Amino acid sequence: MDHGKLVKILWGIAGVVGVSTLAAFVVLMQMTLQVTSADPQGRAEAHARQCRDNLRDLSAAKERWAFDYGKSAGAEVGMADLRSSYLKKEVACPAKGTYVLGAVGTRPYCEYAGGRHELTTEAGTAAP
Ligand SMILES: [Zn+2]
Numbered sequence: 001m002d003h004g005k006l007v008k009i010l011w012g013i014a015g016v017v018g019v020s021t022l023a024a025f026v027v028l029m030q031m032t033l034q035v036t037s038a039d040p041q042g043r044a045e046a047h048a049r050q051c052r053d054n055l056r057d058l059s060a061a062k063e064r065w066a067f068d069y070g071k072s073a074g075a076e077v078g079m080a081d082l083r084s085s086y087l088k089k090e091v092a093c094p095a096k097g098t099y100v101l102g103a104v105g106t107r108p109y110c111e112y113a114g115g116r117h118e119l120t121t122e123a124g125t126a127a128p
Contacts, residue, residue: 044114047095051110051117054091058099058108059119061086066104073105093117 061082066075079101083090091099097112110117 044095047093048117050094051097051112052119054093054099055108055110055117055119057087057091058082058101062101062104062108071104073103075104077101077104 062077065071065077065081065086071077079099082101093099093110093112095110095112095114095117097110097117099108099110101108107119109119
């Protein structure tokens, strides 16, 4: 829409409903737009970042558990083993994924509706 025309229409509305009401409406519209047009790619990346933080915690917890119980690579470990004293907090994927711990010596990952969250660096994983 032509900008001049839009301004004219807005002033017309302002004359009827009052400037403060219109200003409140514009602010509300902007907020709505920001929410609905939130970049889904950016959100997915933020989710992946948060999820990788969780995966690092899980990976470190697995290694500590394996050390404490004298488990070697390939040993099965469950979330219940880590929950009691190896995880600082309950981990939850922001994209509602499910964590797959895997065996000792492997990297945990997360399966979510859009794919898989994985650790991309060596951080938190022991050499096999
Ligand atoms: Zn995830």
